[in-house]
Amino acid sequence: MSQEKSLYERLGGYDAISAVAHNLVGRARADELLGRFWAHRGSDGIEREVQLLIDLLCNVSGGPLYYTGRDMKTSHKGMRISQADWDALMKHVNATLDHFQVPAAERAAVVGFVESTKAEIVEV
Amino acid sequence: MSQEKSLYERLGGYDAISAVAHNLVGRARADELLGRFWAHRGSDGIEREVQLLIDLLCNVSGGPLYYTGRDMKTSHKGMRISQADWDALMKHVNATLDHFQVPAAERAAVVGFVESTKAEIVEV
Amino acid sequence: MSQEKSLYERLGGYDAISAVAHNLVGRARADELLGRFWAHRGSDGIEREVQLLIDLLCNVSGGPLYYTGRDMKTSHKGMRISQADWDALMKHVNATLDHFQVPAAERAAVVGFVESTKAEIVEV
Amino acid sequence: MSQEKSLYERLGGYDAISAVAHNLVGRARADELLGRFWAHRGSDGIEREVQLLIDLLCNVSGGPLYYTGRDMKTSHKGMRISQADWDALMKHVNATLDHFQVPAAERAAVVGFVESTKAEIVEV
Secondary structure (H helix, E strand, O other): OOOOOOHHHHHOHHHHHHHHHHHHHHHHHHOOOHHHHOOOOOHHHHHHHHHHHHHHHHHHOOOOOOOOOOOHHHHHOOOOOOHHHHHHHHHHHHHHHHHOOOOHHHHHHHHHHHHHOHHHHOOO | OOOOOOHHHHOOHHHHHHHHHHHHHHHHHHOOOHHHHOOOOOHHHHHHHHHHHHHHHHHHOOOOOOOOOOOHHHHHOOOOOOHHHHHHHHHHHHHHHHHOOOOHHHHHHHHHHHHHOHHHHOOO | OOOOOOHHHHOOHHHHHHHHHHHHHHHHHHOOOHHHHOOOOOHHHHHHHHHHHHHHHHHHOOOOOOOOOOOHHHHHOOOOOOHHHHHHHHHHHHHHHHHOOOOHHHHHHHHHHHHHOHHHHOOO | OOOOOOHHHHHOHHHHHHHHHHHHHHHHHHOOOHHHHOOOOOHHHHHHHHHHHHHHHHHHOOOOOOOOOOOHHHHHOOOOOOHHHHHHHHHHHHHHHHHOOOOHHHHHHHHHHHHHOHHHHOOO
């Protein structure tokens, strides 16, 4: 692993990050606890949201992408996301990283980024 | 009632239409059947959506407003909105129009517009 | 003038503010110095921008409108707006307020708001 | 070249398309004739527009990207883009494709796509 490469490159670039985002959202939507957040929404709204997740991950990992979505606090405020929701999400984040066999260093960086957003997302 | 005035003016303009939209969404969110569509969403997303409803109503009724939201088909596709959902919505539309004592001619125009979107919204 | 009414109401509400915004942008577009900012842009982009100006003015004056546009600093960064541009704009703001015969108290409030954004807009 | 691969893949994926879009917009902005379209605009607006160009190219070439921007007709209407503007653009498209040494088959596909949008973009 070259430290000179961005996390975006080390993760495999746009397509790899897109695959990770779709895999993760698929797991979350199928989750008994988390599924409620997508249960009654339209496909255009969900696809836009998945795209914004891809865009955010590419942007923060150093990819050539201009993120124009809302910040995490604004987009999650009022959803009443709990610690139990967060724990369920992190379980799926790990399952997704297992699925793609992401190496330890990149895995730690992704998990670290996700954890860094927790304070802006968990409300109750 | 002057037929020369736009429906927007006859309804009382922006503030009246904003009040109608907020009243209607409030009833729909509190409805046992319809509430699921808003149950686990964030406040920013909901407020944006209510604003787009106001914008759409002002625009189609002839008000000075440029609508930039999605069309009804795109924004509702995949929500699996049923005939029963639609019936519940129309009940609330009528309750909202009662609440604001909207006169018969304007009431018919509003109900007619809402009914005109049904084919693009009801899926199951 | 009742101090209990919002500036939005005292200005005449949405339609009055929409008319003010359209009048002001019309003057700015026709201005020899300022016209360059709109000279080669498409109509959809310009209409969206005028709508965002209406939305911002309604929102900050206390109207029932949820503003989802960018902040003034982000939306003007890099335009190289000068003090001479600002002076030309303020001339048109005053001409627009003259045109609609806006009373002194409301006029002072509008001019005060516009002046409060100057530091975020003027760059050179 | 495998015909089973999408054009997106054959072009080199997201990063290659992002580099192509930035290179092309850079040439267009520096062009004596075309530069007027970007001359007095803010950096956030320009970066959003370049990102939408990347998104559009990735989407139409088969990449894993959900395009949420406006259609070409809506976004260019009123810009008064001429045949001479178009000719200048096509010159830069070819220079960009030269720069990245895009192979003949992919080059023909890109040029073909750009040409297919001409009727929606050129107005005068």
